Amino acid sequence: MKSLVIYDSVFGNTKKIAQSIVDGLGEGSTLIHVSNVKPGDLKVDLLVVGSPTRAFNAMPTLNAFVAALPANSLKSVRVASFDTRVDVEVVKSKVLTTMVKFFGYAGEKILKKLASKGGISVGTNAFYVLDKEGPLKDGEILRAQEWAKQLN
Numbered sequence: 001m002k003s004l005v006i007y008d009s010v011f012g013n014t015k016k017i018a019q020s021i022v023d024g025l026g027e028g029s030t031l032i033h034v035s036n037v038k039p040g041d042l043k044v045d046l047l048v049v050g051s052p053t054r055a056f057n058a059m060p061t062l063n064a065f066v067a068a069l070p071a072n073s074l075k076s077v078r079v080a081s082f083d084t085r086v087d088v089e090v091v092k093s094k095v096l097t098t099m100v101k102f103f104g105y106a107g108e109k110i111l112k113k114l115a116s117k118g119g120i121s122v123g124t125n126a127f128y129v130l131d132k133e134g135p136l137k138d139g140e141i142l143r144a145q146e147w148a149k150q151l152n
């Protein structure tokens with residue numbers, strides 16, 4: 001099976017998760033930064049797109065990338081998404097906890113957009129950082145690998 005993992009990352013945490021997803025998917029899986037994707041790269045069986053959640057959304061680079069995909073270009077491609085985010089249980093900010101309930105996270109939004117281009121949704125997942133620049137919470141690298149194995 002051919003799969004592609006597209007990501008953006010500011011502090012490197014989402015890149016680490018993206019790499020573990022590629023490791024979990026195994027042979028036939030490629031990692032590409034969103035700025036390096038070429039149209040031919042999208043001829044895959046599974047497309048996974050990941051972003052840090054910033055201001056309750058995906059990075060503008062990723063939103064622009066998905067928006068620019070032609071209608072139905074992901075027809076019969078299985079699509080999944082992920083984001084990295086702070087854990088509201090750790091941050092303990094009432095304002096943030098309330099706001100995320102209303103405005104959400106990048107992962108769900110990316111998946112909807114991929115599906116709107118014809119992709120077949122197979123799931124989204126969230127991976128946690130302990131502070132905005134990281135590090136990732138313990139165990140997230142392994143959890144990402146295990147999740148990827150289920151996508152295969």
Ligand SMILES: Cc1cc2nc3c(=O)[nH]c(=O)nc-3n(C[C@H](O)[C@H](O)[C@H](O)COP(=O)(O)O)c2cc1C
Nearest residue numbers: 009010011012013014052054055056084085086132
């Ligand atoms: C400007 C900014 C906005 C952010 N907004 C959110 C947010 O809305 N929800 C959230 O859970 N985390 C938020 N974060 C934390 C990011 O999710 C965190 O920086 C990111 O997971 C780190 O990934 P990266 O190392 O790949 O950049 C924000 C961080 C920054 C710097």
